[in-house]
Amino acid sequence: MLTRCLRGRARRFIVGILRHAALTPFSLLFLLPLVWMISTSFKSDRQVLVFPPVWIPNPIEWSNYPEALTGLVPFLSYTKNTVTICVFTMLGALLSNTVIAYGFSRLHWPGRDILFLAVLGTMMMPYQVTMIPLFLVFNRLGWINTFRPLTVPAFFGNAFFIFLLRQFMMGIPRDLTDAAYIDGASDIQQLVRIIIPLCKPVLATVTLFQFLWSWNDFLGPLIYLNEARKYTIAVGLAMFEGGYGLTRIAQLMAASTVTTLPIIILFFFTQRTFIQGIALTGLKG
């Protein structure tokens, strides 16, 4: 009896080890590029090109960071630009999509579901198809080299977010708003007092993904911002790579780390929201 029990436990132990042995190499594979990025960002220029590569920098070169942030390219002002764009788009996404989703879920009107299909249809539209006429319009409005082409569209809803919020609002029981309706609450009051507080988790997902999109967006800022002081960090980093990429590798990696780290920190604080958002909609971060 005892031996069988032990054998069972031993077996489980070995299976456990094997499972870890299968899972761990992939973790290393996924982490290695990031580890290399951070490690290189602390290397001296001479140690960067040492063969075979050194994993732990010696000496640790802290000066790569100030040099990358203020010296070669104005990374701090790129960050400020990016944060500005992010704040406006997050605000726009929250304001517009809640109201739109309310109209598509809690109100009943003829043609609603057909229009909702049109919303879903726009998800199939590649950005490149609308890119050129939009550029020409913004050009005519004199919006080139401003943040407006990047922020204003966020105030007019986004198909993914409308879909996400609508699905959630559909699931809120009618009784909850009926009571308020009988008490004479208007739609706006119902939305603000009842629906929005219940939608908090989804609104967190919306905010988070909008932030990620704006932070990572490259093509948009590349097209619309053509003056160096207006650049976002994504464009700034690409220009840095194009200009000094071959010689200032350590500084380049310091800049890459600065671009990446806020996202990773954010991820660790909001993992639940992240995973929920992805599992719910298949959104890609």
Add this chain to the structure above:
Amino acid sequence: MRQYIRDNEVSEREIRVSATMPGHARWKEFKRLGKGLLFISPWLIGFLAFGLYPFLGSAYYSLTSYSVLSASRFVGLRNYQELFFEDKLFWISLYNTLYFTLFSVTLGTVWAIGLASLLNLKNVKGIAVYRTTYYLPSIVPLVAASVVWLWLFNPQYGIINTFLHYMGVPTIGWFTDPLWAKPAFVIMSLWGIGGAILIYLAGLQDVPQELYEAAALDGASGLQRFWHVTIPMVSPVILFNVIISLIGSFQYFTQAYVITSGGPADSTLFYSLYLYNNAFSYYRMGYASALAWILFLMVQVTTLLVLRTSARRVYYGGA
């Protein structure tokens, strides 16, 4: 009638009122429509201004010669004619994109399902840590990821070639070699696939445990269970992911722009990169619009084809 009421969740009181006062009912219906449109008006305006107008606009521009600096000139199908019969780069970029799509989507699907299955193993302590590390690369900003991979793939100093060197593999040029540049992009795409892994993982966790138990009782081996239970049950998720990644790879741009700008010898001139170059480097807006419309049609046709050919293989009975 009952069904109608339930579907629209109109209270019975309202229906009674509308039955006795048709004029009043129509007015109410009209008011409801107005209110609905009012609430969705931001989307409606955005759709017309940032969706429908540019969509039709690019169809029109594709029939013109337009360089922003001078007025647009109608040229009929001249742009399309040039693309199909005179422009070698168009065909090269199309080939590059299809090559990348084929390998990144098929390998990516197998890779993501495989890793999701690993993450779905039961009774592993610290599985959340593994999940996090698999997912992490997918949130790294594309430009930063590109800059890092450019150096990982460096023929002389990159750690990838260093590792291959230890294995006795001769130096590979990666992004500097027309033969290896596209595979390098494919490998890079497998790194940032965390989103798909999590979607597959969610799909795997939704497979009812009883099905596995029943299959095991019938004497199915692990591999048979995977092939005959898991794959059919997650087939809608596979379909969804394949379509999303197809559309994504047709639009592949940022990494190629940052790392190779289309080189060496146009071997990584992907479709969207060529489109961008035409529009914003050569200012051939009309020509680029024609490229955009061909892209649009390709995406639609491919999606339709995938949906058609998969119709009999995808299992939707779960719900």
